[in-house]
Amino acid sequence: xxxxxxxxxxxxxxxxxxxxxxASRDLSAIVRAEVALAKAEVKVEAKTAALGGAIFAVAGVVxxxxxxxxxxxxAYGLVALGLSPWLAFLIVAVVLLVLAAVLxxxxxxxxAKLKAPERxxxxxxxxxxxxxxxxxxTP
Numbered sequence: 344x345x346x347x348x349x350x351x352x353x354x355x356x357x358x359x360x361x362x363x364x365x366a367s368r369d370l371s372a373i374v375r376a377e378v379a380l381a382k383a384e385v386k387v388e389a390k391t392a393a394l395g396g397a398i399f400a401v402a403g404v405v406x407x408x409x410x411x412x413x414x415x416x417x418a419y420g421l422v423a424l425g426l427s428p429w430l431a432f433l434i435v436a437v438v439l440l441v442l443a444a445v446l447x448x449x450x451x452x453x454x455a456k457l458k459a460p461e462r463x464x465x466x467x468x469x470x471x472x473x474x475x476x477x478x479x480x481t482p
Contacts (some may be wrong), residue, residue: 414439 357365414435421431 418428418431418435421434422428426434
């Protein structure tokens, strides 16, 4: 008995267009998968960051309330030293206003030191000039 000989059938050669199409499709699938992975990771990180931010906000509120209580205690401490209540609270309020004024002046002086982003402005102007067709070379 003889067995029929089986010859492997070769796949037909694929054209360059088919190869490019397959590569493009595969690349698109990879990019979509990477974007989906990045979205999933960012979503988890965003939830963690939101929770951390909320906890910091609550801590800030609690610290603010504690500061108010400390200021009231300072005023009552001045009352215990013999000052009348209205004068004790006035002294605490004036100290707070002086502190606020000093902080405002420090903040204003820091803001006055800010400069415009000179290189960014220059390169933006150069880009606009280039797009219009007139280049200006300013150092």
